[in-house]
Amino acid sequence: MAVNKKVPLRKCVATGEMLPKKEMIRVVRSKDGEVSVDVSGKKPGRGAYVSKSEQAVDLARKKNVLGHQLDVKIPEEIYEELILLIRRESIL
Numbered sequence: 001m002a003v004n005k006k007v008p009l010r011k012c013v014a015t016g017e018m019l020p021k022k023e024m025i026r027v028v029r030s031k032d033g034e035v036s037v038d039v040s041g042k043k044p045g046r047g048a049y050v051s052k053s054e055q056a057v058d059l060a061r062k063k064n065v066l067g068h069q070l071d072v073k074i075p076e077e078i079y080e081e082l083i084l085l086i087r088r089e090s091i092l
Helices: 054-063 065-070 076-091
Strands: 010-012 019-022 024-029 036-040 044-052
Touching: 010 065, 019 076, 024 065, 024 076, 036 076, 044 054, 044 065
Parallel strands: none
Antiparallel strands: 010 019, 024 036, 024 044
């Protein structure tokens, strides 16, 4: 008999959708206030999740929801890195 594993769900800060953790990208603010993209999902610090879609990243950029969630100014490079990750994954 197959055992169904519970799939962890996370809420996208841009769209408000509840999606499986594997379909999201985590952005982390460390204790030093440094913001980075957490591909592994295991870095220490305050995290916020964004859906793996360019529309969600653009929406997060326009509304500054990542900045509000993490209480820090998000550098433009973070949004560019998120879009690059999404594009790279869609090619594979």
